[in-house]
Structures are given as structure tokens and as C-alpha cells.
Amino acid sequence: MPWIQLFVAGLLEVVWSTAMKQSHGFTRLTPTVIMVAGMVASFWLLALAMRSLPLGTAYAVWTGIGAIGSLAVGMALMGEPITPLRLLAATLILAGIVLMKVAS
Numbered sequence: 001m002p003w004i005q006l007f008v009a010g011l012l013e014v015v016w017s018t019a020m021k022q023s024h025g026f027t028r029l030t031p032t033v034i035m036v037a038g039m040v041a042s043f044w045l046l047a048l049a050m051r052s053l054p055l056g057t058a059y060a061v062w063t064g065i066g067a068i069g070s071l072a073v074g075m076a077l078m079g080e081p082i083t084p085l086r087l088l089a090a091t092l093i094l095a096g097i098v099l100m101k102v103a104s
Contacts, residue, residue: 002052003101009045010065012038017070021078057100064097 016038022031042062050058068090074080 002049002058005045006049006053006058006061007065009042009049010062011069012042012045013062013066014069014073016042017066018073053104057104060100061097064093064100068093068097 016035019031019035019038022028023035024031026032046058046062049062071080071086071090075082075086
């Protein structure tokens with residue numbers, strides 16, 4: 001269960017970071033509300049997962065999911081460039097997440 005909580009917390013990190021971008025510096029209400037709700041839920045699930053998972057593992061996996069997910073959203077929906085170097089960086093982050101899971 002902690003790994004599921006951690007995974008969902010990571011997905012919610014993508015939600016709140018995307019909403020933060022869409023809030024245009026907190027000038028748009030709906031994305032700002034989505035961002036705050038996503039942050040609260042993401043941190044709450046991260047805290048629950050940390051009851052059972054080591055701090056370093058949980059935090060690294062959470063931020064990794066958020067980083068890769070935000071990169072994917074940026075490239076897929078916001079017109080951010082897709083370059084070989086960015087894809088390599090995402091692959092290395094993913095490899096780190098997998099290794100953290102295996103090491104736990």
C-alpha cells in the first residue's frame with residue numbers, strides 16, 4: 001500500500017505543478033485552487049507512504065515521478081521541446097526511480 005500511496009502522491013505532484021503553471025502567478029482562481037488541493041493531497045499521501053518507506057527512497061521516488069510527469073505534460077500539452085538530451089535525462093530519472101524501488 002505505501003508504494004501505491006507514493007505513486008499517487010507523485011501523480012498529484014504533476015497535477016499541482018501543472019496547475020501552478022496554468023495559474024499564471026496565482027492570478028487565475030481555478031488553477032490556483034486545483035494547485036493547493038493537489039499539493040495538500042500529494043503531501044498527505046507522501047507522509048502516509050513515509051510511515052513505511054525510508055525517507056530517502058520515498059522523497060526521491062516522489063520527486064522523480066513529479067519531474068518525469070511534469071516533463072511529459074510540458075512536452076505533450078504545452079509545446080515544450082522534445083530533444084534527445086531531455087529524453088535521456090528523463091530516462092536517467094526513471095532508472096533512478098526503478099533502482100530506488102529495487103533497493104528497498
